Amino acid sequence: MSSTTQPVTHVMPARHYLNDNYGIRSWLLTKDHKRIAILYLFSITFFFFIGGIFASLIRLHLLTPGGELFQADTYNKLFTMHGVNMIFFFLIPSVPAVLGNFILPIMLGAKDLAFPKINLLSWYIFMGGATFALIAMVSGGVDTGWTFYTPLSSGYVKTNVITMAVGILFAGFSSIFTGLNFIVTTHRMRAPGLTWGRLPLMVWANYAASLIMILGTPVLAITLILLALERGFHIGIFDPKLGGDPVLFQHMFWFYSHPAVYIMILPGMGVISEIVTCFSRKRVFGYSFIAFSSIAIAVFGFVVWAHHMFVAGISVYSAMVFSLLSYAVAIPSAVKVFNWTATMYKGSVSLDTPMLYALGFIGLFTVGGLTGLFLAALGLDVHIHDTYFVIAHFHYVMVGGMVMAYLGGLHFWWPKITGKLYPEAAAKLAALITFIGFNLTFFPQFILGYMGMPRRYATYAPEFQVLNVFSTAGASILAVGFILPAIYFVWSLKYGEVAGPNPWGATGLEWQTSSPPPTHNFYQTPVVTEEPYYYGTEEEVRVVQ
Amino acid sequence: MTEGAHPTHKVYYLVFLALVIGTVLTFVVAKIDLGFLNPIIALAIACTKATLVILFFMHVRYSSKLTMLTVAAGFFWLMILITLSLSDYLTRGVIKP
Amino acid sequence: MSNSQTTTTDHPALVHQFDDMVQQKEASTFGMWVFLLTEIMMFGGLFAAYLIYRLKYYDAFVAGSSSIDVTWGFINTLVLIGSSLTMALAVSAAQRGVRRQQQVFLVLTMVLGTVFLGVKAIEYKQKYDEHHIPGGFFQTFAPTDIAHDLVEKEGKTPEAASQIAERTQIFFCFYFAMTGLHALHMIMGLVLMTWLLVRAGHGEFGPQYYTPVELGGLYWHFVDIVWIYLFPLLYLINRTHGK
């Protein structure tokens, strides 16, 4: 790390948001976006590990074709709860509600988000939803799959679907409020001189994701309400026996849940843009193309949902329309990948931990994105739909993409959040273990999928076993890669080196204030005079020496 | 720009009058058999009424472009939801399996 | 603009994250609009589903719609439009800082809103008496009267009438889901009004700060707009014959 080799000893600032006041009330009633981000960090880390335990149990169970570990219905509950947990209570809030919440107002040079009370409220709503979800989980679990397809979920299973739906509904409203806050803050609270063309790409990406949150989530909300009504009162809206159409549920569900994958990945892309520029010491290649591709993904993301339904009985014409539109969303993603790669060209590249995660992201997201083309190709999707190919694809995007980006971002801004540096060697090791474990876990699943192993199977045909064993082995490595950071992050709080305001020599307003920042972020409102990622000559003199 | 300008009371009363007339008109037209035009007219009147409320009662006529864009985005996304869902339902069975 | 004559950086209602009242008002108003955007999508999901089933079961939707007493819906539309007017006037009064007028118009708005909900309650009671509540929770859905009317007034065959009547269940699903969600918004609106009324009583609103009333107005008008669409979609699908 170039900056830490400099003979400068930093000291923690005397006053910052963490020591401004103490006590449980000062946290639970805080309106400081940074503290709310910390609250979110604890909450979603909890859910990440719960979901991770479910995942480990799933992988253990699949070690043998006969699935001796659990009964089929226990297994079904495990994958349902793994999905619900990870998607609604970890992935969707991960970057926006933790990193975005912390860093976005500072990046904008604002004192806080536009509506701090609503921000706090959104955390409480999230925790309310989490409580419902936990109640559903401990009181027998849910076994519908995270997709809740009717009429199975509305009339056939006997588990706590309604409780879980209410939990997800709450989590949804929490993300609506986060998105609302981000959008208003981005529009109305930028520092003087911070024009749209000077916004960091992290802001653009979170803005795009927020658009999806506010436009898509309400449709999920109404869908879940209808599902709960159908299940509770048997009103017939999705029940074929009463004239309802179960496929309509899928339309309404995927209208949100497909764009939702962009809620998950877009903020991650924003993180990557920050990291790649910083550790290449270079302005980003094609700024406006990356910025607008985020918006393009958000908009196009809404017109592709039925590619989850090519074999569900939708009309042939409609399937063709949705397939064609699905490719429209692939292009902006490709543009981003190429631009990040080009950013490294003739840079001054340093492979610190965040950069390792970022490079991992680019590679794995490329594979994940390209395998999405398989699933959007109509004739091919017929074969691989609902097989392990789909599982592998979205884990490449969600874990290989989003979780990598989240971890990269967490390492990148950890010094800013806590004022301390994590141990670099351990972190690099963890990044490497994660990368290897991830590929070993999920790459075999592409092959399994093409061989025809359907998803959500508690037992499977013996010929699939070898690849499943690989996958389970990989999962155990991956688990190590995820547990390590939890350990050394906690360690760094006490023993970590003091980071100083700008350990990476990065640009951006968040690095101009102290680490950790003061409660109102800046002692005086910053004025922006440069374009983002201005790693110009003075910078080189200062940082590279 | 500031979203502070408001119309006069006279405008409010006129809009109210227009809304009442629109309501009565919807009611009357619904009783006359115009075939496929019935729902179209009903929705056209409803859209007009909604536009009046949005423009005057909600002051969008006097607001920034951003507000107008927000309103437009709402209806645009609603159209995405409706048209693309219908693109399935209306073309089902067109190609004989 | 009206509120830029005086300095706006030392108003008691200014919260710390904003630089001045102008920024605060712009942010709050925009926030409300973004919130209404989510509301459009939430009702939009119902509208889309409604449209799909209406195309599929048109006869049943006509029959179900015609079984509702249109007079109540008509009255309610006028009531709600009236409340929108009083709300707009309340905002105007707040902007001018006339405390008495604010209170009068807010109370009027609340009265009209309550009248609307009262009428809604009467209608729901009718549905209950007629066994038109879908699902088997409150009572068994039994649209025998609709079938009877179809035979008597529309000249349908008994078989066709009973099949159409059976399908009105889906129509009533939407009737209750849409008007129910709307009524829920009305109730939330009334809570909001009460809060505004208290603050107006303290004389908090004036030319420099009336954003809460303005936002309450935006919300109330939005709820009104939803009803403007619900009225023809639920009450007037096809009234050209029958009662």
Added chain:
Amino acid sequence: MAGQVDALYLFLVLITTFFSLLIAILILYFAIKYKRTPGRPAEQIHGSTLLEIVWTVIPLGISMVIFLWGAFLYFHMQRPPSNALEIYGVAKQWMWKFEYPAGQREINSLHVPTGQPVKVTLISQDVIHSFFVPAFRVKQDVLPNRYRTAWFTATTPGTYHLFCSQYCGTKHSGMIGEVVVMKPADFAAWMESGKAEGSLAANGEKLFQQFGCTTCHRPDSGARGPNLEGLYGRPVRLQDNRVVVADDNYIRESILDPNAKIVNGFQPIMPTFRGVISEEGLLQIIAYLKSMSEQSGQPLNNRTSPTELRDTEVPNVQQQMQQDNQNQKPPGKQP
């Protein structure tokens, strides 16, 4: 079909490999080549519109090729050939039931001949299932309210997996079966040995009688219901002047929801049979109506083999025609 799907798959695998390697190699190359060294600052580059255009247009071009290729295959998959061997499948939690027109029934196994297209018409009794035979690259969700079809042509004798691929509840992973592909001669022998008590059409005819359908659906001019002879597969003009084809889904709807589509010139006087006739019963009635169409000289199904199928059907149909004639009664009251 499998070969064509595999070809597209291979094409995509090549594309994926190429671009993944391209990106990976570039990243590694840049990371090493432009490793941070004191004294060599980064070169600030804004971007290049030309490059942006290149890497927008090339992926767009490639993806359009993939789209057209995939759409072409899909279109093909959605249109079963007319000479297909027709099999009916009923899915329920958690088993598959298959019925052959000649009356053979199987549970969780499906016997098909090589070389001939096989069309499976599918319906679910409860939740959504999915008919998935990986070896034939065929998958189709099985809905509880509409018939869906899947078709394939098996080429190599053997036993293949049949999976339910749409999560359907507790024993989802137990809802598996096998597709047994046999040489045509073996298949014919198997069909012969497994013959049940009556063909689908014959059973359908029994139901037709039992539910009194013949009271109204008669070939004479005074009938209160449309004549169903020769109906199957033909266009029908409705009361509102729309023309629909009388396919499986139409017939199903007309039995369960008779008022939905009224044939021109008839009154909506048919009661619904929802909840009265089972899914299998509906399939039998459809098979019966289909057999009446084939009998009345309008073969929609130019089936060529195996001939045994026709042999088992024809006597039944004749028998049923005789019964029809016997059942002729004076026309009922005109509405």
